[in-house]
Structure formats: C-alpha cells, structure tokens
Amino acid sequence: MSILLEVKDVTRTFGALKALDGVSLSLRKGEILGIAGPNGSGKSTLFNVISGIPFHATTGLISYDDQEITRVRPHEIYRAGLARTFQKDCEFSSLSVRDNVLVGAHFSSLREEMHDDTAIEYALDLVGVEESKRSQKAENLSVFDKKRVMIASSVVSKPKLLMLDEPASGLTKPEVNQLCELILAINRTGVAILVIEHIIALLLKVAPRLLILNEGKLLAEGTASEIIVNKDVIEAYLGGSTHP
Amino acid sequence: MSRIKTQATVATICFALLCFLPLFVTDSYIRHLMILAFIFAVVACSWDISLGYAGLFNFGHVAFFGIGVYTTGVLARNYGFDPWLALPAAGVMAGISAIPIAIPVLRLKGIYVVLVTFAFSQLCLQLVLSQSWLTGGSGGLVRIPPLTLFDYNFARDGKFAYYYVALVLLVFTVIALTRFVKTPFGRGILALRDNPDYAAARGINQAAIRVTVLVVSAIPAGLAGGLYCLYFRISAPEVFSFGTATLVLSMLLVGGTSTIYGPVAAAFCIVLFSEYLENFPDLNVYKHLVIAAVIIAILRLAPDGLAGLAKRLTMRLIKDN
Amino acid sequence: MSLDAFTSVLLSGLVLSSLYALLASGLSLVWTTLGIFNFAHGVLMAVGAYVTWQISQSIGETYWIGYSIALMIVVMVMLGAVLEYVLIRPFYGNKNIVLVTVMTTLAGLTFLENGIQAVWGPRLKQLPPLIDGNISIHGLLTLSAHEAVIIVVSPLILIGLYYFLNYSIIGKSIRAVGQNQKAAKLMGINVSRSFILTFGLAAALTGIAGAFYGGLRLMNPTMGSEPLVKALIVVIFGGLGNISGTIAAAYLIGFLEAFLIYFIGLYWTPSLLFLFMIFVLIFRHEGLFGESARTTT
Numbered sequence: 001m002s003i004l005l006e007v008k009d010v011t012r013t014f015g016a017l018k019a020l021d022g023v024s025l026s027l028r029k030g031e032i033l034g035i036a037g038p039n040g041s042g043k044s045t046l047f048n049v050i051s052g053i054p055f056h057a058t059t060g061l062i063s064y065d066d067q068e069i070t071r072v073r074p075h076e077i078y079r080a081g082l083a084r085t086f087q088k089d090c091e092f093s094s095l096s097v098r099d100n101v102l103v104g105a106h107f108s109s110l111r112e113e114m115h116d117d118t119a120i121e122y123a124l125d126l127v128g129v130e131e132s133k134r135s136q137k138a139e140n141l142s143v144f145d146k147k148r149v150m151i152a153s154s155v156v157s158k159p160k161l162l163m164l165d166e167p168a169s170g171l172t173k174p175e176v177n178q179l180c181e182l183i184l185a186i187n188r189t190g191v192a193i194l195v196i197e198h199i200i201a202l203l204l205k206v207a208p209r210l211l212i213l214n215e216g217k218l219l220a221e222g223t224a225s226e227i228i229v230n231k232d233v234i235e236a237y238l239g240g241s242t243h244p
Numbered sequence: 245m246s247r248i249k250t251q252a253t254v255a256t257i258c259f260a261l262l263c264f265l266p267l268f269v270t271d272s273y274i275r276h277l278m279i280l281a282f283i284f285a286v287v288a289c290s291w292d293i294s295l296g297y298a299g300l301f302n303f304g305h306v307a308f309f310g311i312g313v314y315t316t317g318v319l320a321r322n323y324g325f326d327p328w329l330a331l332p333a334a335g336v337m338a339g340i341s342a343i344p345i346a347i348p349v350l351r352l353k354g355i356y357v358v359l360v361t362f363a364f365s366q367l368c369l370q371l372v373l374s375q376s377w378l379t380g381g382s383g384g385l386v387r388i389p390p391l392t393l394f395d396y397n398f399a400r401d402g403k404f405a406y407y408y409v410a411l412v413l414l415v416f417t418v419i420a421l422t423r424f425v426k427t428p429f430g431r432g433i434l435a436l437r438d439n440p441d442y443a444a445a446r447g448i449n450q451a452a453i454r455v456t457v458l459v460v461s462a463i464p465a466g467l468a469g470g471l472y473c474l475y476f477r478i479s480a481p482e483v484f485s486f487g488t489a490t491l492v493l494s495m496l497l498v499g500g501t502s503t504i505y506g507p508v509a510a511a512f513c514i515v516l517f518s519e520y521l522e523n524f525p526d527l528n529v530y531k532h533l534v535i536a537a538v539i540i541a542i543l544r545l546a547p548d549g550l551a552g553l554a555k556r557l558t559m560r561l562i563k564d565n
Numbered sequence: 566m567s568l569d570a571f572t573s574v575l576l577s578g579l580v581l582s583s584l585y586a587l588l589a590s591g592l593s594l595v596w597t598t599l600g601i602f603n604f605a606h607g608v609l610m611a612v613g614a615y616v617t618w619q620i621s622q623s624i625g626e627t628y629w630i631g632y633s634i635a636l637m638i639v640v641m642v643m644l645g646a647v648l649e650y651v652l653i654r655p656f657y658g659n660k661n662i663v664l665v666t667v668m669t670t671l672a673g674l675t676f677l678e679n680g681i682q683a684v685w686g687p688r689l690k691q692l693p694p695l696i697d698g699n700i701s702i703h704g705l706l707t708l709s710a711h712e713a714v715i716i717v718v719s720p721l722i723l724i725g726l727y728y729f730l731n732y733s734i735i736g737k738s739i740r741a742v743g744q745n746q747k748a749a750k751l752m753g754i755n756v757s758r759s760f761i762l763t764f765g766l767a768a769a770l771t772g773i774a775g776a777f778y779g780g781l782r783l784m785n786p787t788m789g790s791e792p793l794v795k796a797l798i799v800v801i802f803g804g805l806g807n808i809s810g811t812i813a814a815a816y817l818i819g820f821l822e823a824f825l826i827y828f829i830g831l832y833w834t835p836s837l838l839f840l841f842m843i844f845v846l847i848f849r850h851e852g853l854f855g856e857s858a859r860t861t862t
C-alpha cells in the first residue's frame with residue numbers, strides 16, 4: 001500500500017535540549033500507528049512538528065501525500081487533510097458544541113461542499129455526543145465530551161490522517177473502551193491514525209504497529225507482541241518514572 | 245432560545261421608538277444628542293469586532309474614525325466632492341488604511357498591539373497637524389458643505405434629516421456586524437481568540453482573520469467619521485485625541501465587549517448622562533470627575549458591563565417564570 | 566551648522582533627555598513589576614508641579630523651592646499608592662487585566678486632569694527655578710542654572726534608582742516580583758507591598774520631572790500628555806521591562822529629537838519618531854537594547 005506520511009530524520013531542539021533527535025517513521029494509507037514512550041520523550045513534539053503547531057522541525061524532512069510539508073503553514077496542513085488533537089482537552093470556549101465542529105468544517109477543503117448541518121450532526125453522532133448537549137457552550141462539557149468534540153471537529157473535514165495526542169488521559173475505564181471503539185470506527189472509514197499514549201496497554205487494543213520514543217530517539221518499532229518483550233522498552237519504562 | 249427572542253423583541257421596539265422619536269420631539273437639542281449617540285454607537289460597536297470578538301488590543305480604532313472625518317472633510321471642502329460621495333469615501337479610506345496597521349498587528353501580541361496601534365493613531369494625528377496645506381493643521385478644516393438633497397438643506401431643518409441619516413447608519417452597522425459575527429467566518433474569529441493553536445489546527449489562517457477583522461471594523465468607524473464631519477461641518481484634530489479614544493473605549497467596556505448591542509446601549513447612556521450633568525452648572529469641571537469615577541465603578545462592579553448585567557437579569561426572569 | 570546653534574541643540578537635547586529619562590523609567594518600572602501600562606503616568610507630572618507650587622505658596626516663597634519638592638515627593642508617593650489601590654488592585658486576576666487597566670488608568674488620567682483644573686483653576690502658573698541665574702562656559706555655552714541642575718541632577722537620581730533596585734533589599738524584592746511573581750511570593754516577598762511601592766516610586770520620579778518642567782515652562786493640567794507620549798516612545802526603544810535600556814533610550818531619543826527638529830523642522834519630527842517607533846515594534850519589539858525580561862500574554 002502507498003505511503004501517506006513520511007518523517008525523515010527529524011530533529012527539534014530547544015536551546016541545548018534535543019526534544020526530537022533524528023526520528024524517522026512512515027505511515028501507510030489507512031493504517032493505525034501507535035506511538036508510546038515515557039513522559040517528556042518527545043511524543044507531543046513529534047505531533048507539533050508534523051502539524052506545524054506551534055513550531056516546525058529544526059532539521060529533517062516531513063512529507064505527506066507525496067508533498068513536502070516541513071515548513072508549510074499549519075492551516076494549510078489541515079486543509080490538506082491532516083488533522084490533529086491536543087493532549088490537553090481544549091475547545092473554543094465561547095462557541096457552542098455545534099459551532100466547534102462547524103469551525104472544523106468551514107475552514108477545511110470541504111467548505112464548498114457543505115450546504116447544511118448534516119455533516120456536523122453526522123460527525124457528532126459518530127463520536128457519540130448526545131443531541132441535547134449540542135447547543136451548549138463547549139466549555140461546560142465533561143472531559144470526555146470535550147475530547148470527543150475535538151475529534152468530531154476534525155473528522156468533519158474528512159481528513160486522510162488523524163493524529164490523536166494522548167486521547168485517553170483523564171478518562172475512566174469505560175470511557176477508554178468507548179474511545180477505542182471510536183478510534184477503530186473512524187479508521188474503518190479509511191482514515192489513517194497516529195495515536196500517542198504513554199500507557200502501552202491501551203495502544204495494544206487499537207494499533208497493530210507501534211513505535212517507542214525515548215529521550216527524543218526512536219527506541220523500538222514493531223508489532224505489539226514484539227514490543228512488549230523488547231528489552232530496551234522494558235528498561236526505558238521501568239527506568240523512568242512511569243509504569244507500563 | 246428565549247433569550248435570543250427577547251433580544252430581538254427589545255431591538256425591534258427600540259428601533260420603532262427611535263424611528264418615530266423626531267416626529268414627537270421637535271427640540272433640536274435632543275435630536276442633536278441622539279445624533280451624537282448614534283455616531284458614537286457606530287464607532288463603539290465596530291470597535292467591538294476587533295477588540296471584543298477578535299480579542300485584538302487594537303487601540304487605534306479611533307484613528308479610523310479620524311481618518312473618516314478628514315477624508316470626507318478634505319474631499320468635500322478642498323476638492324469640491326459632493327458630500328454624498330465624500331461620505332462613503334470615508335468608509336473606503338478607513339478600510340484601506342486598516343491594511344497597513346494590520347501588518348504589525350500580525351506579528352505582535354498583547355501590550356505590543358496596544359502600543360503599535362496607539363503609535364499609529366499618534367502618527368495620523370501628527371501627519372494631520374503637520375500637513376496644514378491639506379488639513380488645516382491644528383485649526384482643522386471649517387465650513388465643510390452639509391448634506392443636501394436637491395434643494396433640501398440638511399443643516400437647516402432642526403436636525404431632522406441628519407437624525408435619520410445617522411439612525412440608518414447605526415441600524416445598518418448593527419445588522420451587518422451582527423450577521424457578520426454569526427457567519428461561519430465570524431465563528432472562526434471567536435475560535436481564534438479562544439484558542440489560537442487549536443484554531444490553527446482546524447484550518448484557521450490567523451493573518452487572514454486579523455486583516456479581515458481590522459478592515460471590517462474600520463469601515464463603519466470611517467463612515468461614522470464622515471457623517472460626523474458633515475454634521476458638525478468641521479474636521480478638527482481632536483478626533484485623534486486621548487479624549488475621544490477614552491470616550492469610545494468607555495462605551496465599549498461599560499457596555500460589555502463581544503455583544504455589539506452592549507456598546508450601542510452604553511453609547512446612549514454615556515452621551516445622555518454626560519449631557520444630563522450639564523444641567524448642573526455648579527458641577528462644571530467636576531463633570532469629568534464624575535464620569536471617570538462612574539466608569540471605574542462600573543468596571544469594578546460589573547466586569548461584563550451593562551450587557552453582562554442584562555444577561556444576568558433576563559436569566560433570572562426566565563428562571564422565575 | 567554654526568557652533569552656537571550646535572551647542573544649543575545639544576543643550577536642549579540634554580534637558581529633554583533628562584526629563585524623559587525620569588518619566589520613562591517610572592513608566593517602565595510599573596510595566597516590569599505590575600505588567601500594566603499606566604496611561605495616567607503623564608498627568609502625574611502635572612500633579613507634581615502643581616503640588617510643588619501649592620506647597621511653596623503655603624510655606625512661603627522665601628524658602629528655596631527644593632524644600633517644596635522634597636515635600637511633594639512624599640505626597641506623590643502617597644498618591645501613587647492610592648492610584649494603585651483604586652485603579653489597579655481591584656482588577657488583579659481579571660483575564661482582561663491589560664485592557665481593563667488601560668481603561669482605568671485612562672479614567673484616572675481624566676480624573677486627575679480635571680481635578681487639577683477644579684482645584685487650581687485655569688490660570689497659568691510657573692515655579693521658580695531651582696537656582697537663579699545663568700551659567701556661561703568660556704562664552705561658548707550659555708544655559709540657565711536651572712537647566713544645568715536638571716542635566717546634572719536627573720542622572721544622579723537615575724543612578725540612585727539603579728542602585729536602589731539592584732542593591733537594596735526593597736529594590737531587589739521589587740525586581741524579583743517583576744521577574745516572577747509566583748516565585749517571589751513563595752520566597753516570602755510581600756507582592757502587594759511591592760506593587761504599591763513601585764507605583765509610589767514611579768509617581769515620585771514623575772513628580773520630580775514635573776517640578777523641573779514647571780521651572781522651565783508655564784504649567785497647565787495637560788502639560789504631561791506630550792511627555793507621556795515621548796516617554797512611551799522611549800520605553801519602546803529601550804525595550805519594555807529594561808530599566809537601563811530605558812534610560813539609555815531616553816538620552817538617545819532626546820538628542821535625536823533635538824537634531825531632527827534642527828534639521829528637518831518641528832513639523833516632521835513627531836511623525837518620524839512615531840514611524841521609528843512602529844518599525845522598532847515590528848522588527849525588534851524587545852527594544853534596541855538587549856532582550857526583554859517579560860514575555861507578553
């Protein structure tokens with residue numbers, strides 16, 4: 001199958017700190033790839049440089065759909081069909097839930113095709129935000145609902161690649177299960193997904209292939225069963241402050 | 245839903261009252277006050293777009309008003325333009341001049357935006373003062389021709405016709421701006437203000453939004469300036485002063501930002517209140533002291549302005565019923 | 566340019582610079598420490614001048630004006646504290662604090678300007694010079710003794726300010742609050758006292774500038790508005806939140822202004838200064854000297 005996203009030897013430095021140090025990866029169309037690693041290992045920074053928000057890579061090449069996007073402006077990256085979420089739950093606080101999703105639709109490449117609210121309602125149906133909450137202000141939602149609205153506002157633009165940054169943080173067990181279902185459902189519509197979690201167990205449920213980052217470097221890559229027995233991974237996790 | 249309905253009803257009633265007011269009120273002084281309130285309401289609610297909705301600390305909005313005042317003045321007085329042409333030209337000129345000011349604003353944040361836009365309005369003032377061959381310098385331009393329609397002179401009818409021109413400008417501005425912020429693009433303006441990174445991740449081009457916001461907010465301010473010039477028939481450099489900026493900014497903050505109708509209501513309150521104080525000749529210089537104190541008190545006691553108060557009140561009414 | 570014209574440009578540049586430096590250092594200090602921009606700063610200059618005048622009238626004009634200035638400084642410190650308490654303090658924690666305090670300080674400006682008008686009336690007043698007479702150096706240079714005092718004393722005051730901020734305990738705590746309010750609080754520094762002190766200090770510096778100015782020109786309630794705008798330019802050239810940069814910029818701008826007036830005339834000078842200011846803001850908003858201490862929000 002053809003390659004959708006290609007990251008080649010990307011570094012990102014903050015002063016003396018190398019948050020990303022020569023990271024490469026590639027993602028095929030329609031694939032789900034999990035990215036794990038201890039806190040501070042550079043996972044979010046990787047998403048940041050791919051999406052261009054709020055900064056680009058220091059060196060290296062990123063191409064998407066056979067086009068280089070290393071220094072392309074973030075809103076154009078989104079319009080090309082690459083949507084991300086953020087680790088912190090965030091929303092457009094003064095807008096209603098519907099308008100949060102509307103913004104995602106209106107400023108995408110789909111704008112001309114959108115004539116009414118069906119796409120918005122459809123996206124909200126897909127992520128499972130109840131009808132009764134859709135006219136409320138987004139700031140009054142629960143954490144899980146905020147996360148789902150954030151996902152809805154990206155899937156409404158029919159992206160080719162969805163990047164989820166720790167979507168499960170702050171969720172309860174049943175909510176995490178629902179989230180896994182949702183990720184798989186979105187993937188079934190043909191969307192490739194990059195998903196970050198620092199808890200490997202969760203990724204095992206949704207991602208057939210995993211990458212492990214540690215201190216800005218790629219530590220290991222492979223299928224779920226390969227990863228959990230990898231010595232380096234076990235050491236990185238047990239040596240760090242977090243548990244697998 | 246019912247809150248929006250209440251708002252629409254109140255707006256319609258106010259509009260109807262304002263339409264018929266000059267038929268009953270023949271006192272030209274009251275009409276004059278209303279015209280002033282209409283004009284400043286336009287400046288205040290258009291400022292709300294950049295300052296309130298977009299969250300840009302644009303401090304140069306009054307400069308757009310001043311640019312309107314001088315565009316109309318110079319065209320009508322120096323170059324013999326028909327005032328009816330010089331008036332829209334003020335809107336166009338203000339809109340165009342918003343583009344150079346947008347460039348520094350695109351690169352800056354927070355207090356730096358206040359400073360650069362403030363510098364812009366001071367620059368306008370200094371240019372007006374120094375180019376006296378065109379602007380009349382510190383004396384300004386006087387004897388600007390008034391609006392006329394065939395043989396009907398707007399300056400000689402006890403402020404009847406000007407009242408309606410100003411009302412039309414206000415109503416048009418309020419409707420246009422309210423619609424503008426309700427469009428998907430307008431939602432994008434709020435989205436950008438609420439969370440710039442998230443907004444960029446949803447395809448919002450910060451530069452495009454900021455330029456559009458500044459241009460859209462400048463046009464009504466310029467038109468208001470043009471009308472102000474044709475109504476008073478002078479263009480004076482005071483329009484760029486601290487005093488004018490303070491007056492309009494107080495309307496905005498007292499009325500409540502990001503509401504459009506709040507600043508409009510506050511414009512009426514402040515113009516009428518400051519005129520009411522004129523009734524006490526003893527107050528004299530204390531008038532400004534009182535106004536300043538009232539502004540600080542309102543900012544302190546009702547941080548969301550009159551609009552915030554109204555919202556809380558209607559919420560309570562809806563709950564009680 | 567003749568030597569005479571040159572020296573007079575130089576001198577007027579020095580006098581202007583000294584006043585701007587006093588005014589701008591207070592403005593900058595308030596910005597650094599409290600993170601707000603005080604639009605009422607300029608009118609404090611007028612207040613300082615009028616208060617000095619009032620005191621000198623009360624104690625009798627036979628006394629040297631310096632005594633009145635000393636008393637005025639006490640009054641200004643108290644006024645500064647009151648302003649902080651009324652205009653700024655109620656709005657800490659407000660998410661729009663930058664904007665709201667722009668408004669409250671503008672209201673403060675209106676209040677004080679009209680307050681002066683109400684208390685002292687519209688009649689023009691002038692302060693006596695600090696020292697009478699003229700000074701002539703080799704017949705090349707002539708300036709009034711008052712101007713000479715301004716040129717000499719202002720830098721001394723600023724040096725004093727510098728040492729106060731960098732070496733005294735109170736000064737250090739003010740700077741600590743400016744750099745990191747939370748950390749300062751955790752270290753047991755009384756943040757709100759630092760705020761009041763800063764405002765008082767800034768008001769006193771401005772009051773001194775006002776008293777100096779009142780000996781040069783006629784006083785009126787709006788005498789501070791033009792210097793405020795100049796001080797603003799100075800602060801921007803020096804870099805917000807950078808006191809030594811501010812002082813350097815004050816002298817730079819004072820001279821630049823004097824020379825521009827000499828070469829291109831009174832009309833174009835202000836426009837050019839504002840144009841410079843806009844360019845500095847766009848391309849080097851940390852100012853011409855050094856990096857900025859405070860990031861904006």
Ligand SMILES: Nc1ncnc2c1ncn2[C@@H]1O[C@H](COP(=O)(O)OP(=O)(O)O)[C@@H](O)[C@H]1O
Pocket residue numbers: 014017019037038039040041042043044045046
């Ligand atoms: N904007 C920034 N400035 C300075 N350091 C940063 C910035 N963003 C991230 N870092 C640093 O880069 C490293 C990686 O951070 P991040 O990518 O957020 O880790 P995580 O894997 O937990 O998502 C951390 O040490 C973090 O402190």
Ligand SMILES: [Mg+2]
Pocket residue numbers: 043044045087166
């Ligand atoms: Mg992270």
